[in-house]
Amino acid sequence: MIQLETDHLTYLYPGSESPALHEVSIKINRGEFVAVTGANNSGKSTLCYAFAGVIPHLYNGHMKGRVLIDGQDNKDRTVSEIARHLGLVLQIPGSQMSGVRYTVFEEVAFGLENRGVPREQMLERVQTVLALFGLEEQATRSPFHLSGGQQQRLALATVLAVDPAIIVLDEPTTFLDPQGAKLVFEILRKLQQQGKTIIIAEQRLDLIATYADRVLAFDRAKLVLDGIPREVLTSAMLPDLKLKHTRYTQVAQVLQQKGLWPDKLTLPASLAETVDGLSLRRKTHDYLC
Amino acid sequence: MIICAEDLTFAYNDSLMALQNISFEISAGECVALTGHNGSGKSTLVKHLNGLLKPTKGRILVANKDTATSRTAELASQVALLFQNPDDQICKQTVWDEVCFGPQNLGYDKKKTTTLVQEALALFELTSFEKKNPHDFGYSERKRIAMASIVAMDTPILVFDEPTAGLDSYEMSLLINTLKKLQSENKTVLVISHDMDFVAENILRAISLSAGKKVFDGKLRDLFEQTDLMTESGLLHPQTMQLSKACGLYSSPLSTDECVAAIAEQLGQPSLPNA
Amino acid sequence: MAPNKTTATLFIDKDSWLQRLHPLTKLSYILLTGVAAYGGPSSLLYICLLLFCNAVITASGGLLKDTAKALLRVILPLLLFMIPIHSFLFPGNRTVLLEFHGMIVYQEGLLFAISTLTKLTVVLIASFLFVFSTHPADLITALSHTCRSPSLAYLLGSPLLLLASMRERIETIQAAQRARGLDVDGNMFRRFLSLAPLLLPLVLGAIVEVEQRSIALEVRGFKSTSIKTSLRKLSDSALQRFCRWLMLAIAAVVLLLHGLG
Numbered sequence: 173m174i175q176l177e178t179d180h181l182t183y184l185y186p187g188s189e190s191p192a193l194h195e196v197s198i199k200i201n202r203g204e205f206v207a208v209t210g211a212n213n214s215g216k217s218t219l220c221y222a223f224a225g226v227i228p229h230l231y232n233g234h235m236k237g238r239v240l241i242d243g244q245d246n247k248d249r250t251v252s253e254i255a256r257h258l259g260l261v262l263q264i265p266g267s268q269m270s271g272v273r274y275t276v277f278e279e280v281a282f283g284l285e286n287r288g289v290p291r292e293q294m295l296e297r298v299q300t301v302l303a304l305f306g307l308e309e310q311a312t313r314s315p316f317h318l319s320g321g322q323q324q325r326l327a328l329a330t331v332l333a334v335d336p337a338i339i340v341l342d343e344p345t346t347f348l349d350p351q352g353a354k355l356v357f358e359i360l361r362k363l364q365q366q367g368k369t370i371i372i373a374e375q376r377l378d379l380i381a382t383y384a385d386r387v388l389a390f391d392r393a394k395l396v397l398d399g400i401p402r403e404v405l406t407s408a409m410l411p412d413l414k415l416k417h418t419r420y421t422q423v424a425q426v427l428q429q430k431g432l433w434p435d436k437l438t439l440p441a442s443l444a445e446t447v448d449g450l451s452l453r454r455k456t457h458d459y460l461c
Numbered sequence: 462m463i464i465c466a467e468d469l470t471f472a473y474n475d476s477l478m479a480l481q482n483i484s485f486e487i488s489a490g491e492c493v494a495l496t497g498h499n500g501s502g503k504s505t506l507v508k509h510l511n512g513l514l515k516p517t518k519g520r521i522l523v524a525n526k527d528t529a530t531s532r533t534a535e536l537a538s539q540v541a542l543l544f545q546n547p548d549d550q551i552c553k554q555t556v557w558d559e560v561c562f563g564p565q566n567l568g569y570d571k572k573k574t575t576t577l578v579q580e581a582l583a584l585f586e587l588t589s590f591e592k593k594n595p596h597d598f599g600y601s602e603r604k605r606i607a608m609a610s611i612v613a614m615d616t617p618i619l620v621f622d623e624p625t626a627g628l629d630s631y632e633m634s635l636l637i638n639t640l641k642k643l644q645s646e647n648k649t650v651l652v653i654s655h656d657m658d659f660v661a662e663n664i665l666r667a668i669s670l671s672a673g674k675k676v677f678d679g680k681l682r683d684l685f686e687q688t689d690l691m692t693e694s695g696l697l698h699p700q701t702m703q704l705s706k707a708c709g710l711y712s713s714p715l716s717t718d719e720c721v722a723a724i725a726e727q728l729g730q731p732s733l734p735n736a
Numbered sequence: 737m738a739p740n741k742t743t744a745t746l747f748i749d750k751d752s753w754l755q756r757l758h759p760l761t762k763l764s765y766i767l768l769t770g771v772a773a774y775g776g777p778s779s780l781l782y783i784c785l786l787l788f789c790n791a792v793i794t795a796s797g798g799l800l801k802d803t804a805k806a807l808l809r810v811i812l813p814l815l816l817f818m819i820p821i822h823s824f825l826f827p828g829n830r831t832v833l834l835e836f837h838g839m840i841v842y843q844e845g846l847l848f849a850i851s852t853l854t855k856l857t858v859v860l861i862a863s864f865l866f867v868f869s870t871h872p873a874d875l876i877t878a879l880s881h882t883c884r885s886p887s888l889a890y891l892l893g894s895p896l897l898l899l900a901s902m903r904e905r906i907e908t909i910q911a912a913q914r915a916r917g918l919d920v921d922g923n924m925f926r927r928f929l930s931l932a933p934l935l936l937p938l939v940l941g942a943i944v945e946v947e948q949r950s951i952a953l954e955v956r957g958f959k960s961t962s963i964k965t966s967l968r969k970l971s972d973s974a975l976q977r978f979c980r981w982l983m984l985a986i987a988a989v990v991l992l993l994h995g996l997g
Contacts (some may be wrong), residue, residue: 319500416630566917
């Protein structure tokens with residue numbers, strides 16, 4: 173069932189001559205885990221903004237085409253109405269903080285207050301979300317005094333507290349250490365299992381390969397590749413998009429040239445796919461011997 | 462020893478111990494990765510190299526000068542430091558002026574400044590942008606401008622704080638080429654990075670911090686072989702090592718070439734019957 | 737890791753009836769005190785009465801010591817400055833009170849200085865009472881409940897928190913420029929010159945931050961016009977609401993009388 177859709181979406185930022193998105197049509201189903209990748213300035217962030225209605229509601233640029241959530245055009249709803257269905261996590265966690273709440277606990281409650289959630293329910297919800305993100309011990313600290321990783325988890329917690337069906341994240345792992353980045357993806361996987369739709373702009377292809385169901389690759393405002401990670405991330409076009417194959421793909425490529433990769437098996441993008449391919453090769457090879 | 466830290470301890474406003482009893486030595490021409498989890502004290506440590514922070518206890522010597530008693534403006538001719546966020550640094554209206562800022566502050570003459578700036582711009586493929594405003598560009602271009610303006614200072618020591626964050630793979634290759642060039646000029650380079658694939662392929666030595674303490678100093682390969690230390694430092698193994706481990710190999714390949722060789726060797730070995 | 741500064745707040749965490757009072761009640765009280773001190777009768781006795789009332793209220797809330805300390809810091813320099821000046825030079829000086837080596841202390845000037853300072857003291861006590869007994873978060877909550885426009889409430893409330901993060905940013909920018917050899921020590925002229933490279937990153941950074949934050953606030957439903965709830969419970973009562981209106985009404989009447997008189 174289609175939940176989120178862009179229909180021939182083109183967008184120009186005010187004062188810009190070249191479009192940030194050009195004729196982009198995507199259909200996303202409920203419960204999908206979609207990664208959006210591409211070089212810097214290829215249109216990833218703009219797409220995230222378009223999903224959340226930030227474009228065109230908060231920028232005066234020029235927009236053509238439509239963005240639909242559950243069949244409803246984003247143009248007909250305000251940004252806060254859209255936010256009930258779709259939560260947006262920004263790249264820099266610090267600027268996501270409200271600036272008017274003194275503690276982590278209050279910061280998480282902020283979005284619930286704005287939606288008129290009754291206090292008792294609010295307390296319960298905040299506690300649940302803080303526990304999910306391992307932030308209970310930080311509850312009484314100032315949101316501005318957390319480490320980068322904690323702040324990014326807090327940003328995610330504030331969005332999740334209001335329980336949107338779709339979660340859109342704009343490169344949330346840029347400033348995180350490797351384990352912190354992996355943790356974000358682990359949390360997202362859990363959310364997907366609970367039925368949420370996840371859309372994440374991301375440049376770490378090894379993480380995408382492991383966690384996403386589908387990858388959209390952008391190049392200079394256009395959607396150029398759309399498919400399962402194994403297909404998109406091993407595409408020969410990747411270097412043209414200024415993206416680098418994962419080391420897994422690179423290793424398998426060389427092995428393939430040496431005749432050490434199973435015939436007819438496509439190249440892998442993730443660790444698991446590589447290990448599977450190698451054990452298949454071992455089995456067939458042993459059999460032949 | 463061009464950098465020498467002795468029992469370096471630092472606390473922000475008395476309470477929070479940011480660095481505890483850190484000692485290490487770095488000789489001229491070395492390239493060292495500084496790793497650790499978010500908030501482990503990496504950025505705090507490098508701010509001691511040019512006297513932006515003064516140790517609470519212990520001392521740090523840079524080119525035999527105690528940084529506690531030297532002024533930052535003087536130390537800047539020894540140590541150039543790239544800040545994480547390029548927007549904390551960019552303060553001029555054109556890319557050219559921005560990259561000139563450091564060399565001019567250091568009092569280089571016009572000819573030397575021009576040569577250095579041209580070289581630095583070329584390294585990061587910014588030459589065609591030189592008359593444009595840095596703020597007309599996206600984040601990663603601004604990051605390149607910030608890196609160029611550090612390299613243009615032509616200091617014997619360069620410190621990069623998270624240079625790879627936000628760069629795409631092409632921009633990454635520009636950075637790698639720059640590091641190689643700096644190495645060939647016998648500059649001492651310190652790189653703070655979370656990108657283990659990048660570090661594994663380009664740097665040999667690592668110093669790792671965890672919660673303000675030094676937990677490792679040695680060959681990068683040895684760090685990767687201590688899994689509990691990796692976990693403590695918030696790190697993950699580079700992909701090549703994750704693959705070799707998952708394949709049950711005992712080697713620790715740091716590059717794709719090493720990894721391919723190890724796997725090929727394993728596959729080439731005829732397996733024993735009944736195995 | 738960034739220096740772990742605590743946010744600048746003067747709030748004193750005590751449990752007294754003053755602390756529990758609704759922030760707007762206390763704000764109305766400051767207004768009434770101000771109007772009463774400056775718009776009421778100018779007799780010194782009346783002002784001293786106001787001073788006494790305020791002191792009693794402060795003491796009953798257990799804030800007498802802190803208020804006195806803060807007050808001394810503000811009033812003492814003024815006292816040392818104003819009393820001699822007015823005693824010697826007040827334009828309405830007629831009655832000689834003291835003569836000392838050719839220096840004449842006049843009664844009118846002295847009285848004027850004392851009454852001005854006492855009025856100021858009265859208003860200051862009420863203000864200190866407010867900042868010491870009100871948590872800024874409560875003030876923000878109260879404002880956003882009262883203000884029809886969330887943006888206005890935000891404008892009034894956010895500087896309390898964002899100024900601290902702004903200060904941290906200034907320090908970082910300064911450090912980044914010093915790392916590139918910018919000399920910020922030395923003489924005044926040099927220091928002045930060194931300000932320029934700080935300004936551009938600061939201003940541009942602030943613009944970007946405002947843009948990002950306004951997006952974040954928008955997607956978090958801040959400008960939603962539907963009914964909002966609040967995590968912080970502000971105790972309010974019919975009595976307090978009545979008192980607020982009463983105080984405002986009295987203040988209006990005093991002002992009106994003052995205007996007519």
